[in-house]
Amino acid sequence: MKIKTYTLDSFTNHPFSGNPAAVCQLKETLDELMMQQIAQEFNLSETAFLIPQDGYYDIRFFSPFKEIPLCGHATLASAKMLFTTKQMDEVAFKTIEGLMLKCYKRDNQVMMKFPLYETQPADAPKAMIDALGDINLIDVRHCRETNMLLIEMESAERLKELDPDFVALKKSHDSISGLIVTSSGDHIYDFYSRYFWPWSGGNEDPVTGAAHTVLAKYWGDKLAKVNMKAYQSSARGGYMELFIASADELQITSTAVVVHTGDFLLPD
Template sequence: MGIKTYTVDAFTDQPFTGNPAAICLLEEPLTEELMQQIAVEYNLSETGFIIRKSENHFGVRYFSPRQEIPLCGHATLSAAKILFMLDVQMNQVIFDTIGGLRLYCERRGDQIMMKFPLYDSVAIDLPEPMMQALGIDKAIASRLAKDTKMLLLEIESEAVLRTIKPDFKALVNSYTGIDGVIVTAKSESDYDFVSRYFWPWAGSDEDPVTGAAHTVLAKYWSDKLGKSQLHAYQVSQRGGFMFLELDEKGHLEITSSAVIMMTGDLRI
């Protein structure tokens, strides 16, 4: 069997930055076991599998090298980038996730807008072992987004955020029942806020750029700054940007760019 496969750097307009994803265009469904094996083979933060339902309507599933992931922003952006490249007349694509979400993607010039859900979070107290594992002395706020199984911590500055070097083994042992922890701060440049995302519970130690985390960050920073339009940057080693807009219906529009890096056939 040959599967048309692509790798894409998402949330960036420059090669070798942003978040890389592998995208597999399926002619027929694969077993979960085989999709997991393919994700391990590519060893990227996520591999996306898309299969056509109708002309511009696709099913999508996301796998990290460890497990299936319910929602992935950069793999969705990457899949839309591929489909828009293959059909220059297509300007909108719809993806249905395994969890029942319907995601709309729209071509906007050289960029792509994705319509995602928006998630609230509630204040919680973090255990001291987690703070120690992250190497953080104090947090301005600590919150839990139950829908995404993510913790959110706001800390004092972008400068501190950039220097964090977690003890990942201790981090996993410090908290259970979550997929990852977002650490964020107000930006010291032209962006509204910056962030990093650590998820050794479900994927790699640190994700380069995380669309799903911004479904939580957008609500938090919109409430704090009193803005419905936000510019965000994830300050990982690779780095990536996105523009966020909250609409009146409680949805989030995420707009950014992606760069196709490789095309090929997966032979299995």
């Protein structure tokens, strides 16, 4: 059995930057163990599995370690792949939790409609701050829907320099899915961020669409803006434009680059 597969770099228009994701086009669903094994074989931060339905696609996201309910860069990769290979200008994906994600072709870009999430004041354990290094803590928030902790620190320059102790970071908290560390922006971008997730996927995710469903509301309120430009300051780096369309809808616009196509061969 052959599965048509693609690898794309998301949130960038240059190969070998942004966040890579694998996309598998299925004719019918696979069992979860097989999808997990395929994700482990690709060994990227996420692999998306698309199953066509009447008017939309079911979409499942797997890291090499576990299934992930929502993944922005793999959604972007899936939409870009379909817009590149099929005559279509919009597509809808339904996640494992029943969330419908709508994506639209905008010239070479893809605009994705995502939920927008609130945060609540929270505490960061001292062990977590120690694992991050010497930072000036400005704010700590928690998002219930994504179970992400958000920490604002003092500068974009210091944010880029962070070199966390990931063993200590993972031990510092036992009930979150990931940690967003963010700082205010400059004349190019409204804010910067990095995303660490040793609890769910890997040490650091290069560019994280789902984290921006949290960041957009946080920075939108602080900056009194609905249109923002954001950059994730990982080694690979990636950008996106954000528009807060309503109290519960975020529009994320960026692009992706197809870097590989092939067939995944399943055992009989």
